[in-house]
Amino acid sequence: MRTPLSDPQRVGPYQIVGRLGSGGMGWVYLGRSPTGRMVAVKVVRPELAMEPEFRDRFEREVDAARAVGSLFTAAVVDADTHGDPPWLATVYVPGPSLAEEVARNGPLAEPQVRLLGAGLAEALRAIHAAGVVHRDLKPSNVLLAPDGPRVIDFGISRMLGAAGLTRSGIVLGTPAFMSPEQITGMMVGPSSDLFSLGGVLLFAATGEQPFPGGEGHLYRLVHGEPELDGAPDGLRELIRRCLAKEPGDRPNLDDLLAELLAEPGAAEPADPASSAEHALQAGGWPFPAVAETLRVHELPPPSGNAGTPGPTASCLTLHAQTLLDAGLTGEMIVEAMTRAGR
Structure with a gap:
């Protein structure tokens, strides 16, 4: 499976692997840097990007997030607030909300x-x-x-x-x-x-x-x-x-x-x-109930023959949450991902 045609294949220097979510402000994608680092890339909706007031707000979001340094937040690693459309990239957190x-x-x-x-x-x-x-x-x-x-x-x-x-x-x-x-x-x-x-x-x-x-x-x-x-x-x-x-x-x-x-x-x-x-x-973090989900989220997409992620494996990684909700166990998903990466 490929990323939907309406989604970008690349944002800034990041190759887009798939969509993580969407909201009123825009879309969040899983991206890969040229060195292979996984990031969450937030892209602003075009209609909002046309509003100068919103661009100011978005620039403040980036400034605010960059000002915060904590183990318990997701650090900003890159951004282009003047891009078309504007975007920012943060450390990818492999876990459920x-x-x-x-x-x-x-x-x-x-x-x-x-x-x-x-x-x-x-x-x-x-x-x-x-x-x-x-x-x-x-x-x-x-x-x-x-x-x-x-x-x-x-x-x-x-x-x-x-x-x-x-x-x-x-x-x-x-x-x-x-x-x-x-x-x-x-x-x-x-x-x-x-x-x-x-x-x-x-x-x-x-x-x-x-x-x-x-x-x-x-x-x-x-x-x-x-x-x-x-x-x-x-x-x-x-x-x-x-x-x-x-x-x-x-x-x-x-x-x-x-x-x-x-x-x-x-x-x-x-x-x-x-x-x-x-x-x-x-204190035993992560809790037993969430540990299986985390185990699936943490797995990187298996590599294909050319050293790039296999498309099926990438899709399974991005949609592991959906598969769990459908009743599949973490072990079943891991096994499927392993087969897809071969």
């Missing part, structure tokens, strides 16, 4: 949520230290990599202190995980990401949103109380504080990280200097 994992295997256990939350808190610490507010933290923007979670997609992030580019009356973000101040168009600061983190942790633990959708959803998000009945006892109060309506009532990231890394039921939080990276290494 949190949204995909919960849909496939159900909610995570409390110790797993704690490890996930610690990695996300470390990511937000690095993001905020770089002077950036993410503004769209949600389960689909959290990838589960072999060595920990990754926060991705700085598409609507904003550099702290920078003038806004959003048109009056337009709110950017994903409503289910947006903070009240985002919904109401107020000033958005780092604590907004803490609100979103509370929603992500609840989703990881229960598969549910703190403010269920339907009629009146936004009103409940701004004025109502979150539904936390399904949250683990050891995390319920922590999540509740993250979801506080007033930004000043939300915990700071250092305290949150120490609390997440503490033993459940411990009288005191963990040492504030505790490292999420160390906790993930000691």
Whole structure:
């Protein structure tokens, strides 16, 4: 199988292997550098690229992502914000999103949520230290990599202190995980990401949103109380504080990280200097339920006779998630990929 004709064969110096996904801003492709490095290439939709305001936003996305250096984010490796169309390339993260994992295997256990939350808190610490507010933290923007979670997609992030580019009356973000101040168009600061983190942790633990959708959803998000009945006892109060309506009532990231890394039921939080990276290494990441998926994602496409990836193997690598959802096991997919590469 080949990449669809509507998709590019090359973006900048990267050969396009296949499409990873698409969204309102554009498409994301799996690309290969001239040296064989795999990257995720985000390409802006042509109609958006024609808007000067959007190009400014996209350039800020690239600047914001480049400013952040953390184990728990996907680093930008290349970009052309003035290209036709504009694009950026980040490190390819071989793993499913949190949204995909919960849909496939159900909610995570409390110790797993704690490890996930610690990695996300470390990511937000690095993001905020770089002077950036993410503004769209949600389960689909959290990838589960072999060595920990990754926060991705700085598409609507904003550099702290920078003038806004959003048109009056337009709110950017994903409503289910947006903070009240985002919904109401107020000033958005780092604590907004803490609100979103509370929603992500609840989703990881229960598969549910703190403010269920339907009629009146936004009103409940701004004025109502979150539904936390399904949250683990050891995390319920922590999540509740993250979801506080007033930004000043939300915990700071250092305290949150120490609390997440503490033993459940411990009288005191963990040492504030505790490292999420160390906790993930000691805590059994990746979780058993996701390890098989990661094993498939990590496999590079087998080489063909000319040293280039076999087309069938490339397709299986890109669509391993679909095959798993269809009921095939990781072992079956690996066997098929091996046969295709011969």
